[in-house]
Amino acid sequence: MTKVTQKNETVLYTVFHPFSISYLKDFIKNLEKQNFKQFDIFICFNNLNKNIHIKKIRYLKKISSLNIYFNFKDSNPILVRKNDLKFLSLKYNKIIFLDSDDKMDFNRMKLVNKELDNYDFVVNNIKNLKTNKIFFSRSNINPIKITSIINNSFIGLSNLAVNSKALKKIINKINKKLLVLDWQLATLLLLYKFKGIYVGNIFTKYRIHQKNFIGQKNNFKNLYKKNTIKLLHYAYFSKYNNIFKKRYKEFQLKKNKINLNKNEFYNT
Numbered sequence: 254m255t256k257v258t259q260k261n262e263t264v265l266y267t268v269f270h271p272f273s274i275s276y277l278k279d280f281i282k283n284l285e286k287q288n289f290k291q292f293d294i295f296i297c298f299n300n301l302n303k304n305i306h307i308k309k310i311r312y313l314k315k316i317s318s319l320n321i322y323f324n325f326k327d328s329n330p331i332l333v334r335k336n337d338l339k340f341l342s343l344k345y346n347k348i349i350f351l352d353s354d355d356k357m358d359f360n361r362m363k364l365v366n367k368e369l370d371n372y373d374f375v376v377n378n379i380k381n382l383k384t385n386k387i388f389f390s391r392s393n394i395n396p397i398k399i400t401s402i403i404n405n406s407f408i409g410l411s412n413l414a415v416n417s418k419a420l421k422k423i424i425n426k427i428n429k430k431l432l433v434l435d436w437q438l439a440t441l442l443l444l445y446k447f448k449g450i451y452v453g454n455i456f457t458k459y460r461i462h463q464k465n466f467i468g469q470k471n472n473f474k475n476l477y478k479k480n481t482i483k484l485l486h487y488a489y490f491s492k493y494n495n496i497f498k499k500r501y502k503e504f505q506l507k508k509n510k511i512n513l514n515k516n517e518f519y520n521t
Contacts, residue, residue: 254324261320263292263347263366268334270299273353274306276460281313281321283356289363292349295341296323299333331429339424342417352411356382356458364455365414373419373447376439377412377455388459394451399443403496408439412457419447428489432482437489444493480504 265284269277284294298306303325314321326333341348347369351357361377368375376397379388389407402408413435423441431437442449487501 255314255322257322257344258320259293259344261291261293262345263349263362263369264341264345265292265294265349265351265362266297266337266341267294267351267353268297268299268330268337269301269353270330271301274298274301276354277309278313279356280351280353281317281319284319284362285317286359287357287362288359289366290319292319292362292366293345294319294321295337296321296353297333297337298323298325299330300327301325329429331427331431331434334434335424335427335429338420342420342424346417347414348417348420349414350410350412351457352409354460355411356460358456358458361455361457364452368450368452369414369416372416372450374413374415374439374442374449376408376449376451377414377457378451378453379409379412379459380456382458382460387456389451389453394453397443397449397451399440399494399496402436402439402443403500406436406439407451409435410438411459413439415442419445422447431485431489432478433486436482436486440486440490444490 267280269280296310298310310323314323324337326336338348347366349362349365365375365377376394380386381388394401394407397408415438419442423438423445426441427434427437483504484501487497487504490497491501
C-alpha cells in the first residue's frame with residue numbers, strides 16, 4: 254500500500270479489476286471535475302499485475318491534484334472490499350462508493366457528503382452513461398425498508414455512500430461466500446435499523462457493458478447466475494429475518510423455471 258496521508262474526513266473508495274482497468278484515466282478525470290474537493294481517494298487494484306500497471310498509476314497520482322493512495326491485492330473480491338472498508342472506517346467519517354467503470358455528475362460528491370451529515374447512508378439515482386436515460390423515476394422509494402430491496406436491489410456500490418459509524422457495526426457480518434457485496438451491504442444496514450435516504454436528483458453515470466449485471470444478456474447462463482445470487486442471499490439472511498426464509502423457499506421452487514424474457518434481478 255502507498256503511504257496513507259489523510260487530508261479529509263471523507264474518502265471515495267473503488268476497486269479496479271481486469272475488466273475495468275482500461276477506464277482508470279477516465280475515472281480520475283471524472284473525479285477531478287467534482288465541484289467539491291475535500292475528499293481523499295482510496296483505490297484497490299484487485300487481481301491485477303502490479304509490475305505492469307504501477308508506473309501508469311504513479312504517474313496519474315503525480316499529475317492529479319487529488320489525494321490518491323492505493324494498494325494491490327490478489328484475493329476474493331468480497332474479502333478484499335471487506336478488509337479495505339474495515340481499514341477506511343477507522344480513518345474516515347464518511348465513505349462514498351463509485352464503481353471503477355462508472356462516472357458521476359460533477360456535484361455528486363458535494364451533495365452526498367452533505368446528506369451524510371443527517372443520515373447513516375445515502376442512495377442516489379443512476380443515469381445510463383451512454384444515453385443519459387434515468388434509471389429510477391419513482392418518487393416513493395423513501396423510507397428505504399427491507400421490503401424495498403427484498404426482491405431486487407436499486408442500491409449498488411456505485412450509488413451508495415455510508416457513515417463509518419454505521420459501517421463499523423455491520424462490517425464483520427459481510428460474508429465473502431455471497432457473490433455480490435452491494436445487496437448484502439444494503440441489507441445489513443437496514444436489518445440493523447440504520448437510517449437511509451434515497452435522493453433522486455443526484456446521479457451516478459452507469460456504464461453498461463457485458464461484464465456487469467445490467468449489461469448481461471438474458472441467456473440461460475447469466476440468468477442462472479443471477480438466480481444463484483438470490484438463493485445465496487436469501488439463505489444467508491434467513492437467520493436474521495423470516496422474510497428471507499420465506500423468499501428462499503419460494504425461490505427454490507422456481508429456480509429451474511428461468512424466464513429468458515425477464516431479468517428480475519434489477520427489475521425495479
